[in-house]
Amino acid sequence: MxxxxxxxxxxxxxxxxxxxxxxxxxxxxxxxxxxxxxxxxxxxxxxxxxxxxxxxxxxxxxxxxxxxxxxxxxxxxxxxxxxxxxxxxxxxxxLRRGHVRIACEAAIGRDFLPPILAAFHADHPGVTYSVEIKSALDTLDLVASDEIDIGMAMMPPIRSDVQIAARAEMPVGVIAQKGAALGDRASLRLHDLAGERFIRAKEGMVGGTTWQQQIDRSAPQSTVLETNSPDIMTVMVKAGLGIGVRNPVGILGDLEQQAMVFVPIVDALAPNPSLGIFVRPQRLLSSAGAVMLELLKDALPEFAERVWNLTGQPTPDGGISTGAA
Missing domain, CATH: 1.10.10.10 (Winged helix-like DNA-binding domain superfamily/Winged helix DNA-binding domain)
Structure with a gap:
């Protein structure tokens, strides 16, 4: 034999x-x-x-x-x-030991990730973590190359070597100083931004979405400053240089404390981005990584509801997907 x-x-x-x-x-x-x-x-x-x-x-x-x-x-x-x-x-x-490698955009690391890591660490103090702050496109590169376990980003272009473990639609809107002319509106369309002084998002800032291009076509503005950093956009808006367009993730504390205003853009030409959780297809995560992934997926719907509640808009039907990775 x-x-x-x-x-x-x-x-x-x-x-x-x-x-x-x-x-x-x-x-x-x-x-x-x-x-x-x-x-x-x-x-x-x-x-x-x-x-x-x-x-x-x-x-x-x-x-x-x-x-x-x-x-x-x-x-x-x-x-x-x-x-x-x-x-x-x-x-x-x-789960007495283990290490979980995460990459995400700064805004997600600020508003979404901390309470989940804190709860996980309280239950499993022997597990350690690494969190790399990367752009959306760089995050997907790290997932695809197996350099991290889990990636989170505002939906960049879909690619075959990365799998969406969960996603939740997020609003996009105008951020402005309190008392700004547009700040008392319930919602805005792109043409409402015509003539405004603008803190412009550099191309690719939000995972490759095209809403900035649509704004440029629909509402000619006076660009005061261009940046690839949502944080810089936010502080410049607070300083009174102009308005900006972004999603609320990363500034939830400012909005909850009413330090600035956010007015959602409701316009078919400006589709809402989604916060995505990504893994490599067929990747067998460690025990700690697998449990962390499930916690992130479970927390995403409640987080999305918190974000949408701040805008005064209902959470979109079908805007959340938390299927198995």
């Missing part, structure tokens, strides 16, 4: 492996607290099944044959795989 079809037992492989490490069946028997004859029987059974000698028996001990070397390399890999499997099972029971 070909060796690939031979059924071998873990006990026999364990005896074989310990004999290699010990250098003799007698010493292996002492380490394993079994009879040397039991080890010899199991090794002979392996040799019969594989139809080759695994050891050269010598008076001073044993020495691996070429076939034995091949089998020992396999057993070492098997031991490592078993250790990883046992560690993951152990982690599932208690």
């Amino acid at each position: 070909p060796a690939s079809f031979v059924h071998v037992h873990l006990v026999a492989l364990r005896y074989f492996s310990e004999t290699v490490r010990s250098g003799s069946m007698r010493q292996a028997a002492e380490h394993l607290s079994v009879a040397a004859s039991a080890i010899n029987r199991q090794i002979i059974k392996l040799e019969d099944q594989l139809q080759c000698r695994l050891f050269e028996r010598r008076s001073e001990g044993v020495r691996l044959t070429a076939a034995g070397e091949v089998l020992y390399q396999y057993v070492q890999r098997l031991d490592q795989d078993l250790e990883r499997a046992i560690a993951q099972i152990d982690d599932l029971r208690g």
Whole structure:
């Protein structure tokens, strides 16, 4: 029977492996607290099944044959795989250790991620994290290259080597100083922005969405400043340089404290972006990573509702998807 079809037992492989490490069946028997004859029987059974000698028996001990070397390399890999499997099972029971690698845009890291990490850490203090602040496009690159476990960004262009684990539609609107002329409106259309002094979003700032291009076509403005940073846009708006257009994620504290105003843009030419949670397709996450992913997915609908409540607009029907990754 070909060796690939031979059924071998873990006990026999364990005896074989310990004999290699010990250098003799007698010493292996002492380490394993079994009879040397039991080890010899199991090794002979392996040799019969594989139809080759695994050891050269010598008076001073044993020495691996070429076939034995091949089998020992396999057993070492098997031991490592078993250790990883046992560690993951152990982690599932208690999550006493582990490390989760996350990348996200700064706004998401500010408003969405902290309470989830805090709750997770309270339950599993042995787990550690790394959080990289990246643009949407860079975040997807890190997910696709397996350099991080989970990515979060305002929906950049869809790509086949990255999977959307969950998404939630977010509003986009005008941010302005309190008391600004547009600030008392319930909602705005793009043409309402014509003639306004503008803090302009640089192309690609929001994951590659095209609303800035639509604003430029629909409402000629006077651009005061252009930036690729939502935070810079926000502080310049607060300073009175003009208005900006962005989503509320990253400035929820300012809006809840009424430090500035946000007026949603409701216009078919300016589709709302979505906050997406991304993983690599068919990637088997660690136990800690898998639990973290589920927590993020579970928290997304409530977070979306919080964001939409601040705008005075209802959460869009079908605007949230938290399917399995």
